[in-house]
Amino acid sequence: MRPKHRPAAVAALPAAATLVLSACGAGASAGGGGFDDCEDRPVTCNSGERADGGEITWAIDGSWAGWNLSVAADNSAYLNSALAGVRPFEGQFDQEGRWQFNDGLLSADPELVSEDPVQVAYELNPDATWGDGTRIGVDDFVYHWYARSGDESLCAGCTPATTSYGSAVASIDANGSTVTVTYDDGYSSAEWRYEQVLSHPAHIAEDAGFDWREDPEAMKASQDHFSETVPTWTAGPYRITDAELGQFVIYEPNPEWAGSAEVTLDRITLESFDSVDSIITEMRQGTVDGASPVAIGAEHISQLQSADGIDFAVAPGPGWEHIDLNTDNEFLSDPALRTAVFQAIDVENIIDRTYANVQTDAQRKRNHLFRGESEYFVDKLSATGQGIGDIELARRTLDAAGYSWDADNRLRTPDDEPVTLSYGYTESRADRAVVAQLVQANLADLGVEIELDPFSSADLGPTLFEGRFDIVAFGWSTSPTFVGGASQYWSSSSSSNFGGLDDEALDEILDRLNGTLDIDTAAEIANEAVAQVIGDAYVLPVIDTPVAVMASDELVNVRDNWASQERALYNIAEWGVRTDE
Secondary structure (H helix, E strand, O other): OOOOOOOOOOOOOOOOOOOOOOOOOOOOOOOOOOOOOOOOOOOOOOOOOEOOOOEEEEEEOOOOOOOOOOEOOOOOHHHHHHOOOOOOOOEEEOOOOOEEEOOOOEOOOOEEEEEOOEEEEEEEOOOOEOOOOOEOOHHHHHHHHHHOOOOOOOOOOOOEOOOOOHHHEEEEEEEOOEEEEEEOOOOEOOOHHHOOOOOOOHHHHHHOOOOOOOOHHHHHHHHHHHHHOOOOOOOOOEEEEEEEOOOEEEEEEOOOOOOOOOOOOOEEEEEEOOOHHHHHHHHHHOOOOEEOOOOOOHHHHHHHHOOOOEEEEEEEEEEEEEEEEOOOOOOOOOHHHHHHHHHHOEHHHHHHHHOOOOOOOOOOOOOOOOOOOOOOOOOOOHHHOOOEOOHHHHHHHHHHOOOEEOOOOOEEOOOOOEOEEEEEEEOOOHHHHHHHHHHHHHHHHOOOEEEEEEEOHHHHHHHHHOOOOOEEEEEEEOOOOOHHHHHHHHOOOOOOOOOOOOOHHHHHHHHHHOEOOOHHHHHHHHHHHHHHHHHHOOEEEEEEEEEEEEEEOOEEOOOOOOOOOOHHHHHHHHOEEEOOO
């Protein structure tokens, strides 16, 4: 493939309301292959022999505000994509939900060596380095523990994206290439195998002058340093040779990559775009080779169907859309108002106006943690009336709590204050703009004035982390795991509990969820947590968001993966240009 232009900021083009699909489809495929058989062979579709060399540009449909996935303000699906070629990962799930350890980091699957206390051993690949000749070792495990601990005595002022792992670690030791993580007494997790145990090279923090091990404030400063600094390190198949925050990352092969997957591409540019329209325009012009955006519209499918040389497929993705309330808001601190707000929102109408136009069997999401096809799925939501758009039910809820309405049908608190709220959403997501307008209309019927407050994709993390919202719509990108996610979403000590829910009963449930090694028991407790969150009227799930992958028909081994937060980038080491043979 021909060399590509140097990436630059791309202006957003106007887009119609995004209609997200979930039915499988494929565009024209040159020479066979492509995504035609991804429904039947999701793990191996679009496979092929790769040429030696090639340069491609891959589009990311959003921006990122920092470089550190460990901190809540930076953590996003967009940064996950931008760092897919360099960040350390213990393993991942394939499209059929099967776990595979990363042989570029580990020599074997993590091993449970003790149940009381829980101890997990990691056998490191002896050739695994940080791309500068420094081997990955126990100090790096300890550094990640401190960063994710939530413990002021280890990292003063740190705001980790999640503490479900780090807060439970008692010690980390090494014997040769085997690193053993020992957890606190009484702690266990049914998902011990999938814990993230690495994030950054400890020696680079030390080389930058941070005494992170002895000084908690220095540890925090080192986290800020990683947030502000383009990674010079790599534990993946590529290394970064140039980058600009929120705009682009340029990859070249990592000569120290220890994994079995052979890298053939000479260069990959990951470039940020503000809209899917812009991405498709660039793909049709041959300046972008592929993308796996978080949402896709019917008009985009029409464009792809008429484009030569572009393959595409649409299928359910890893993310789920939801509407959250800020419990620190003066009005939404009242559970009765939160409940009424959710009862007034019509989720079925939202789906009809966005997804169902192109997906006839689009379904509401009725469980925050489990998909409808999961053996652990239980509908805890329907009986509450949340999401059914029943204004009379919502009025009865408020009337019982002492609310009233004035002559202009404006809702007033028991203290006779008019209720006004803001609604935040990502402005580049046209589907979320439609949802915002529908919610605004629903709540107007309830007598609540809603001010729409769109923000940029780069501002998503800071907006959530700083609590600059009353009502907000966004998506969580998940994997088949659920134990750590529940704590990340809702624990009162989690920096990702953006709406500030503080429920002692829920914290107790989450403690029990993190206290069993049995997956079936964990799922039962997880559903207790879901029921408690529903009772708190804190998060209203909308739908498991269908997604699309699109790529030049010259690319092979590119395919989507719903079970990975990196989506199509999950196997970036295996990407290549199709041979002419």
